[in-house]
Amino acid sequence: MDLFSFEEFNLNLPNANVTYCAGFLEPNTADRYFQIFLKELNWQHHDITIFGKKIPQPRLTALYAINELPYSYSNLTLIPKKFTLELLEIQQKVNAHTGKDFTHCLVNLYRDGNDSMGWHSDDEKELGIDPVIASVSLGGVRSFQLKHKNIKDQRFKLDLEHGSLFLMAGSTQHFWKHQLPKTKKQVAPRINLTFRTIL
Numbered sequence: 001m002d003l004f005s006f007e008e009f010n011l012n013l014p015n016a017n018v019t020y021c022a023g024f025l026e027p028n029t030a031d032r033y034f035q036i037f038l039k040e041l042n043w044q045h046h047d048i049t050i051f052g053k054k055i056p057q058p059r060l061t062a063l064y065a066i067n068e069l070p071y072s073y074s075n076l077t078l079i080p081k082k083f084t085l086e087l088l089e090i091q092q093k094v095n096a097h098t099g100k101d102f103t104h105c106l107v108n109l110y111r112d113g114n115d116s117m118g119w120h121s122d123d124e125k126e127l128g129i130d131p132v133i134a135s136v137s138l139g140g141v142r143s144f145q146l147k148h149k150n151i152k153d154q155r156f157k158l159d160l161e162h163g164s165l166f167l168m169a170g171s172t173q174h175f176w177k178h179q180l181p182k183t184k185k186q187v188a189p190r191i192n193l194t195f196r197t198i199l
C-alpha cells in the first residue's frame with residue numbers, strides 16, 4: 001500500500017484548469033527514476049528551424065508511447081519508442097490519478113541553466129480539442145511560467161519540484177502560453193516527463 005500522500009492545489013487561473021501536486025512521487029522513488037532515465041532513455045539532440053535558421057534545441061528529448069503514432073511539433077516529427085518499464089509505472093500512476101489514458105510521453109532533459117523551452121502552447125491538433133498535459137518533474141527545481149494570451153497582467157510562475165505532478169487541462173492551451181526559461185542560478189539537471197494523448 002502507498003502510504004505516501006500528496007496534496008493537489010488548483011492555481012485558479014482564469015480560462016484555465018491548472019493544478020500542482022508536490023510529492024506525487026515519493027522522494028526515493030523519484031531519485032531512482034531520475035538515475036534510470038538519465039542513463040537509459042533514448043536522448044536525442046534535435047535541430048529546430050527558427051526564422052529559416054537551423055539551431056540545436058536547448059535541451060535533449062526522447063519520445064515514448066504505447067502505440068506507434070508519431071508526434072509533430074516545431075517542424076519536427078518524432079517517432080516514439082515503446083514505453084520502458086519505469087515510464088509505464090509512472091504512466092499508470094498518472095492515469096489512475098487523472099482518470100485519463102495517456103498514450104505518449106515526451107521527455108525533456110535540461111542539462112543545466114542554459115537549457116530551456118520557449119513560450120508555446122501545446123495545441124497541436126493531434127492532441128485533441130482541450131489537451132490534457134500531465135507533467136512529472138525529476139531532479140533540479142526549475143521555475144515554470146505561464147502567461148495569458150489576451151490579458152496582459154495575467155502571468156504566473158511556480159517552481160516545479162522533484163517528484164511533483166503539474167496538470168494543464170480544459171481551455172488552458174487555448175488561452176495560455178508556458179515556458180521554462182534559462183536561469184543563471186546553479187541548477188542540477190532536470191528531467192521532465194510530459195504525458196499526452198495523441199488521437
Ligand SMILES: O=C(O)CCC(=O)C(=O)O
Binds near residue numbers: 108117122135160194
Ligand atoms: O519542462 C517543462 O516543465 C515544460 C515542458 C513543456 O512545456 C513541454 O514539453 O511541452
Ligand SMILES: [Fe+2]
Binds near residue numbers: 121
Ligand atoms: Fe509545453
